[in-house]
Amino acid sequence: MGGSPVVVPYAAYLRVYEPLAAFPEPERSHWYRYAAEGPGRTAQDELRQSLAGLVPVPPIAVPVHESADAFVAVVGGVTHVCPWRTRLRGWLALEQAGELLPEPVLDAMLPPVVRRQAAADHDAWRERNPDARPWIRTATWHVPVRWFVLVGDDEREYEPAGAGESKEPLLRYRTPMVQARRRVARGLRVLKDSLDDGGPLVDGLVDVGRWLEEFHPRSLVELDYGGLVHVMGPDLLADDRSAADVAEGLAALRAGDSGAAGVAYERLTDRWRAVRERQFSS
16 A cells, blocks of 8 residues: 655554454454455554644544554464554553653643543543553654563564665564563563662563563564664664663673673663664754
8 A cells, every 4th residue: 555755763663463363253354354455554654644643623632433454464374463553552642641741742732622532532442441452562762671671683684775575674573472471571580680679671571571461372572663764774773783782681680790781781772872862863
C-alpha cells in the first residue's frame, strides 16, 4: 500500500507477534485473510496516520474506531501477527502525556475538553475489556535500556539503505518469547543481587516481564529501531551493538566486576545521549 514519502523519525518499538492459533475466532480468521493479502502497511504508515489525527480542529486525540491492521511476520513457516491496536495505544499514550509535556504545551496540542472525553471513553471501554493489552510499546528518541535485556547480539539484523526490499535502512532484533522471558528473569536476578537499589531499571524490567507473560509462549518478540534509523545515520547504525553492551554489563555484574559493568553502561548511555540530543538540532 502506498504511503506518504514523509519520514517520521523519532519512534522505536517493542512488539510481540503471536501465532494465529493464539487468537480466538472470528479474529483469527480476520488475521488469516489479512496475512494472505501480502505485504501490509509499515510502522511509518501507522505513525503518520496517528499524527494526522492532530491536524483537525478540535484534534482527534484517539481514533474513533480500532485499527484492523497488523504487522505480519512469517518465521519457520508459521504466520505471526502483531495487531496495531492504535486506539488502545492512543489512550495509554494520552495517560502518559501529562508526565512528558508541560501543561501549557499539552493544552495547546490537546485541549482539556478533548482529553477529558478521551479519558471517559477509555474508562467505558476498559469496563467492557478489562484484560486488554497492547501488542506494541513505543519509545521516542531512544531505545530503553531494559528492552536490550530481551535480545541477543546474535539476533541483530541490520540492513543499510538500499539493501532491503523496502530500500529503507533497518535495524531490529527478533527472539522467541521463551528466550526473552528467560533473559528477563536472569537480568533481574543479576541486578537484584548486584545493586543495593536497582531503581528504575529493575522496575522497568519487572514491568516488561509482566507484559510478556500476557502473550502466547510461542510468540516472537521484536525490538525495532523504527524511524530512529533515519536520525542515527549509517555509521552510527553499523557500529551500534547496544544489546552486546547490555549483555556485557550484566555479565560483568554477575562476575562481581563493577568497573567493567560501568564501562559497558557508559558506552551505552553515551551512544544514546548523542541520539537524543539530535532532537534539539535544527
